[in-house]
Amino acid sequence: MKLGAIILAAGKSTRMKTTVPKVLHRLAGKPMIEYVLEAVAPLSDLPPTVVIGYQGDEVKKALGERAQFANQEPQLGTAHAVLQAKPLLEGKADLVLITYADMPLMTAQTLRNLCEVQQSNPGPLSLLTLHSENARGFGRIWRDSNGRVQAIIEEAVASPEQLAIRELNVGIYCVQADWLWNALPRVALSPKGEYFLTDIAELAVRDGFEIKTLPLTDPTEAIGINQRVHLAEAETILRQRINTRWMLEGVTLVDPQSTYIESEVIIGQDTVIYPNTYLQGKTVIGENCTIGPNTILRDSQIGSGCRIFFSVVEKAILEEEVDVGPYAHLRKGAHLAKGVHMGNFGEVKNSYLGPGTKMGHFSYIGDATIGAGVNIGAGTITCNYDGEKKNPTEIGERVFIGSDTMLVAPVKVGKGARTGAGAVVTKDIPPHSLAVGVPARVIRKLKEEDG
Helix, strand or coil: CCEEEEEEECCCCHHHCCCCCHHHCEECCEEHHHHHHHHHCCCCCCCCEEEECCCHHHHHHHHHHHCEEEECCCCCCHHHHHHCCHHHHCCCCCEEEEEECCCCCCCHHHHHHHHHHHHCCCCCEEEEEEECCCCCCCEEEEECCCCCEEEEECHHHCCHHHHCCCEEEEEEEEEEHHHHHHHHHHCCECCCCCECCCHHHHHHHHCCCCCEEEECCCHHHHCCCCCHHHHHHHHHHHHHHHHHHHHHCCCEECCHHHEEECCCCEECCCCEECCCEEEECCCEECCCCEECCCEEEECCEECCCCEECCCEEECCEECCCCEECCCCEECCCCEECCCCEECCCCEEECCEECCCCEECCCCEEECEEECCCCEECCCCEEECECCCCECCEEECCCCEECCCCEEECCEEECCCCEECCCCEECCCECCCEEEECCCCEEEEECCHHHC
8 A cells, every 4th residue: 555644844833933944943953844754755656745835945945855845825724724735645545644844753663653554544544542641732632432432522622521532643643545535525624724634534434434543652752842841851752862863873962961972973982972072963983992072073974083172173074083171162064083192272173194193282274284204382373364365385294393383385395394483484395404583594405314
């Protein structure tokens, strides 16, 4: 049986008090609707159908070609929203899975289980339920004396007796497609002026069918986000899930409560993450690394055996056995080769540091290419900006840059050369030469015994 999926994402969500579409608010590094799309995509034989409305163009832009879209305008309730997907799914899917873009904690396995329940159900409808003391605004499952579902009672219209029911409707359904498209036009307009999808339960009973239910085993999956308090609650749960997964994969989190790992991060075995560390974006970390404490890695590639602490690394590449920190800042385009050491209060931007290069403290390297085995003395600065454009600096292998050297780009320092402390280099230095002074000038050639 072919399955199509509908994700409802048309609501304005005034309770979020935001100018951004609610479903694009981020959780663990990506929009909440991304989690829903990832959960339904493996189950659906068709591109998931996202029903959009308020700021729908922004949602379309975020999801691109990973989904097809139906527009709900005006927005007249959840049943009306599902009906907008009919032209995209009718005749193409035998079953329709319906879920919500603001329920990002619902797992693919739970949705799969619900679909399997419906596949064995002679009736047209199966739904998720939850037994909880905290109703969270969900409707109540109304059963007869034989335990058969008769209706879903919306909380706003429930009697005191019905409000006491603790079996809740999560709002996620798997439905026979042909029956669904015939049932939706029969949903009555509510006193609120909306068509509620919950009414399809009573319609199924009227048609003589039995409704199947699947109880949730993890109540956190049912959390929907309607305000920023819920957003923070979901963030906490996602963090716990992510951290637990990596610990089970062989990563040590010294203090999981203060470790923030976003959903797309990858971490190698036997890496140790210390407290107050933030791993963000598409960061990839190799094996046997030590990261943190108080470190931020964002969209960076970290090789095995690296040590980074009290530092910020953004869109950078570190090869194996690189040592960074404390208080270092690697910016976009920084590339540190194997065995590089970068000390206190250093900054590197759009530069390559060759294997084994040592960069002392209080230094800035920008738009530079540096060879292997270079020593960069404390206080060294590449003066790469002339007020109009950025200029390159090139430093050859085994160069010794003295403390407080200013390299006024564009400039080249040849292989095996040296600069004296406080030199201001405005002209190229030939290989194996010693340059000192302001401006720096070559005073002699270096011999092998000079190192």
